[in-house]
Amino acid sequence: MSATIIDGKAFAAEVRGKVAEHVAELAKKGIKPGLAVVLVGEDPASQVYVRSKGKQTVEAGMESFEHKLDASTSEADLLALVDKLNNDPTVNGILVQLPLPDHIDEDKVIGAIDPAKDVDGFHISNVGLLATGQKAMVPCTPLGCLMLLRDHFGSLSGKSAVVVGRSNIVGKPMAQLLLRDSCTVTIAHSRTKDIEDVVRGADIVVAAVGRPEMVTGDWLKPGAVVIDVGINRLPPAEEGGKGKLVGDVDFASASEVxxxxxxxPGGVGPMTIACLLANTLTATCRANGLPEPEGLTA
Known part of the structure; x- marks a missing residue:
């Protein structure tokens, strides 16, 4: 068999379109969502990502606030900026781009963000709310995965799901979201015994382990739906060449099963920024006592 390709790029465009429609309706009420992105240092990948976030924020009709700080910026100065953004009524969402320089405590910075403006969903308050089934800001990548799965299946109730990876950013919140949608969930990781057999029992496989092409076709149940969160660049085949981008799943063998x-690329990646915009919209609606946008939240 040959698998159906889940087009995350096209679905993300639909999400951004829905966000823009809601933002236009808010504008009629005199409300304009604002997203502040803070970048410390000059990591090339982060710079590209921040530029893309800013562009898509403006295209959706939102206000984009970019704060680019030197790598030598002190922890105290960064925390002061976060406090300023917390108290700025024009800012509905705050995202501090990770990783931060070594001299800055990431947990302290994330903990300083107002949980209501934490559009990354990393604040411990949002983590706890998600884990206990309450209203929370949800991390963007797991939210994007959930949207793709709901679109494919309709209802996820009763499905068996395996999440490969236990990170705080993807693995754990992904498992919580699947539980909330009434899946039977297993988290597999580097210490899981007979991991191939564990994965092979799943209707849904979410691979978020950070190892290139780890999950192969013979790990999968025939007909399983596979969400590949990984993005890894393989070494170039020749000197001066550009390495190939691959996921955590061996696409060639997996797509046959x-x-x-x-x-x-073109799957989960585009959904992350789309869900960042959706979270900013959700935060704006909550701040103004308005109904949350349907289909754009967990």
Whole structure:
């Protein structure tokens, strides 16, 4: 069999379109969502990502506030900026781009963000709310994965799901979201015994382990739906060349067994920024006592 390709790029465009429609309705009420992104240092990948976030924020009709700080910026100065953004009524969402320089405590910075403006969903308050089934800001990548799965299946109730990876950013919140949608969830990781057999029992496989092409076709149940969160660059085949981008799933073998699969690139990646915009919209609606946008939240 040959798997259906889940087009995250096209779905993300639909999400951004829905966000823009809601933002236009808010504008009629005199409300304009604002997203502040803070970048410390000059990491090339982070710079590209921040530029893309800013561009898509403006295209959705939102206000984009970019704060680019030197790598030598002190922890105290960064915390002072976060406090300023917390108290700025024009800012509805705050995102501090990770990783931060070594001299800055990431946990302290994330903990300083107002949980209501924490559009990354990393604040411990939002983590706890998600884990206990309450209203929370949800991390963007897991939210994007959930949207793709809901679109494919309709209802996830009763599905068996395996999340490969236990990170705080993807693995753990992904498992919580699947539980909330009534899946039976297993988290597999580097210490899982007979991991291939564990994965092979799943209707849904979410691979978020950070190892290139780790999950192969023979790990999968025929017809399983595979969401590949990984993005890894393989070494170039020749000197001066550009290495190939691959996921945590061996796409060639997996697509012969799976029922549906996300590609890398063009799968989960585009959904992350789309969900960042959705979270900013949700935060704006909550701040103004308005109904949350349907289909754009967990």
């Amino acid at each position: 799976a029922g549906a699969i996300t590609p890398v």
